[in-house]
Amino acid sequence: MNLKAAVLLCCLLLLVSACERGGEKAPATPDRATEVSEATLTQPRTTVTPESTRAAEATPRASPQPEPSSTAGPNARSDGLSFYFGASVDDFDRSLIQNAVRVTRELLGDDSGVEPSIAVFAYDSPTELAQAFSRYALAQSWRGEGMAERMSRTIAESSYRGFVINTGLAGWASMDATERLRVVAHEFVHVIQLERAGTDVADRTLSGANTEVPPAGPFWLLEGSAEVVSWLVIEELQLGNYADALLNYGAAARGGSLKLSGLENYFDFSRSGSEGVSLSVLATDYLLRSRSLAELFDFWNDVRRGASWETAFTRQFGLPPHFFYAAFAEYYETTWASFTP
Numbered sequence: 001m002n003l004k005a006a007v008l009l010c011c012l013l014l015l016v017s018a019c020e021r022g023g024e025k026a027p028a029t030p031d032r033a034t035e036v037s038e039a040t041l042t043q044p045r046t047t048v049t050p051e052s053t054r055a056a057e058a059t060p061r062a063s064p065q066p067e068p069s070s071t072a073g074p075n076a077r078s079d080g081l082s083f084y085f086g087a088s089v090d091d092f093d094r095s096l097i098q099n100a101v102r103v104t105r106e107l108l109g110d111d112s113g114v115e116p117s118i119a120v121f122a123y124d125s126p127t128e129l130a131q132a133f134s135r136y137a138l139a140q141s142w143r144g145e146g147m148a149e150r151m152s153r154t155i156a157e158s159s160y161r162g163f164v165i166n167t168g169l170a171g172w173a174s175m176d177a178t179e180r181l182r183v184v185a186h187e188f189v190h191v192i193q194l195e196r197a198g199t200d201v202a203d204r205t206l207s208g209a210n211t212e213v214p215p216a217g218p219f220w221l222l223e224g225s226a227e228v229v230s231w232l233v234i235e236e237l238q239l240g241n242y243a244d245a246l247l248n249y250g251a252a253a254r255g256g257s258l259k260l261s262g263l264e265n266y267f268d269f270s271r272s273g274s275e276g277v278s279l280s281v282l283a284t285d286y287l288l289r290s291r292s293l294a295e296l297f298d299f300w301n302d303v304r305r306g307a308s309w310e311t312a313f314t315r316q317f318g319l320p321p322h323f324f325y326a327a328f329a330e331y332y333e334t335t336w337a338s339f340t341p
Contacts, residue, residue, distance in 0.1 A: 124168030
């Protein structure tokens with residue numbers, strides 16, 4: 001982003017912040033929040049597992065206890081959004097986070113099919129973040145357990161009807177405004193995915209074993225679609241170009257040996273690094289070449305109605321996953337495999 005664009009963005013975000021906050025204060029006492037993993041631009045902003053870390057674990061987690069679908073928090077707004085900020089989170093980041101959620105929501109619009117109540121937490125202290133989440137999360141407060149430890153090395157983490165951001169990590173501080181906007185947009189897409197999939201699927205997805213394919217679908221689709229939409233948000237804000245970003249992903253994936261079928265669970269996806277993220281983005285882009293965002297999100301709606309992810313994939317996209325993998329592999333070999341930056 002050039003200096004002029006950066007200055008304009010700062011002015012815009014600070015102006016909106018002054019208008020939107022309307023005297024709203026962060027909770028007087030530290031509250032628990034959620035988590036997001038510290039990563040580079042080409043790595044997943046977060047995962048949809050409950051305890052995502054850079055070192056993948058292959059052990060299953062305890063099943064969560066059922067909870068109410070949502071309750072209005074003290075910071076609830078008329079649009080169903082609730083924002084909780086630590087006292088040290090500056091006005092620029094507050095406004096940036098609020099606007100990233102707003103623009104992503106507007107971009108998806110009817111394509112996502114839902115506008116759920118969502119709580120967003122941003123703190124520079126993992127402990128305060130975990131406290132705020134456990135106290136004010138609109139759903140899945142059970143995820144607050146272990147959050148402080150996870151968020152000590154994680155930028156962001158999604159849950160059902162909410163996500164958290166640790167603004168105190170060096171990874172967040174080193175990002176420019178465009179990169180931070182993408183992180184927030186990426187997490188919000190995960191929230192929408194889980195909302196469409198429903199409470200039961202969300203719980204099982206976020207508490208399942210890292211070596212199993214989540215009920216909400218393969219990781220390459222969960223993460224790839226979140227990355228694609230995050231770039232569409234940046235394009236909507238006229239701060240970047242999706243086509244150019246796609247070329248960068250193509251360059252990162254070129255020459256690799258990964259296969260899409262090997263990116264279905266968290267354990268394998270997390271080990272794939274930037275190459276796996278890039279391949280997931282390319283596959284999602286290929287999937288959307290002849291389909292709309294509405295059709296993409298209908299996949300999770302089908303899962304919510306009880307279909308397995310394989311059945312939902314076949315019904316929504318017209319071919320079984322293994323046929324899609326074969327078609328994508330052929331497409332990749334004739335395009336990105338020989339791509340020269």
